[in-house]
Amino acid sequence: MTYDFFDVRVSAVSVLTPSAVRVTFTGRGLSSFVSGGRDQRFKLFFAAPGQAEAIVPRTPDWYLDWRAMDPAVRGIMRTYTVAEHRPDGFDVDFALHPGVTGPASAWAATARVGDPLLVLGPTVTDNGGVDFQPPPGTDWVLLAGDETAVPALAAIRSYIGNQLPVHTFIAAAPARCEPGGVHCPAGLLAPVRGAALPAGTPYAFIAGESGEVRALRRHLVRERGFDKRRVRFSGYWRRGATEDDLTAAPEGD
Known part of the structure; x- marks a missing residue:
């Protein structure tokens, strides 16, 4: 079980x-x-x-x-x-x-x-509740999320350790942002869009409000050229909706 x-x-x-x-x-x-x-x-x-x-x-x-x-x-x-x-x-x-x-x-x-x-x-x-799965050949990692994603981002950062370079963007209270990460008080999209990101093969993990997460994924894939298979994104919440609303939605919605 x-x-x-x-x-x-x-x-x-x-x-x-x-x-x-x-x-x-x-x-x-x-x-x-x-x-x-x-x-x-x-x-x-x-x-x-x-x-x-x-x-x-x-x-x-x-x-x-x-x-x-x-x-x-x-x-x-x-x-x-x-x-x-x-x-x-x-x-x-x-x-x-x-x-x-x-x-x-x-x-x-x-x-x-x-x-x-x-x-x-x-x-x-080994269970289905872990999304961060960088494939072989990953040269660096991009992490981005809001206040709801801070525990996941912190745990991922600890897991990576010094194995790979990590670029972190957090839209949360300053006290919740990890040292070296980019504090994004007005949202994630603009800071990521304006960031100078390294060369090499990336892997991205994005979590937070569903609309912002999807917009950031589109930017990484369409404007930055990320392979969409190397962008793991998760809408932890949706503006104007509760988890009850999402549970009640038809399959595939």
């Missing part, structure tokens, strides 16, 4: 910036929670309004069974990245989105030690 459900509890909450907090989770059985590193994604489930806990069918076909449930009753699913993994637990960074009261950011803003949560996480390192 590649994924399994885990009952976890908050063991620590730390403020990263005025718009981001890090929540540490621990729980029994987490020795089976195995991260593939890099941009490892997994699922968090929050209680629906009026429910004491997230109601999720823990069945082999859990996703189909969950989709078949009344949306007003079933647990609210959100996708996050492992910020840091340890044998006895893991950290998750939450963007608080001032003025936006989504279920995940609202939960994180008031999270306290001891609070329970249900997660669906990987049990093998």
Whole structure:
């Protein structure tokens, strides 16, 4: 089994910036929670309004069974990245989105030690929740993302180490930008478009708001000549839409 459900509890909450907090989770059985590193994604489930806990069918076909449930009753699913993994637990960074009261950011803003949560996480390192896969022959890496992508970008940067040159562009609070990266307070496209990038064969990983991510991918492929197979892009969120909206959309939308 590649994924399994885990009952976890908050063991620590730390403020990263005025718009981001890090929540540490621990729980029994987490020795089976195995991260593939890099941009490892997994699922968090929050209680629906009026429910004491997230109601999720823990069945082999859990996703189909969950989709078949009344949306007003079933647990609210959100996708996050492992910020840091340890044998006895893991950290998750939450963007608080001032003025936006989504279920995940609202939960994180008031999270306290001891609070329970249900997660669906990987049990093998080689799982489908890791997108950063540079092919052989890569000479350098371009990383770009907004506040929601900071944990993935940081984990990827740690994974690469000194193996390859990395050019990083981050549209987030300055405190969340890695040393040497380009701070992009007004968005990613203009700074990347104006950057002097190296020669050689690149590999790009872009994550953040769906519209900006797609625009940046078009720039890299059409204007910079990147091979589209060497541009991995992921819309972590879409302006004006929630993950519930995206889940409810027809397949292929």
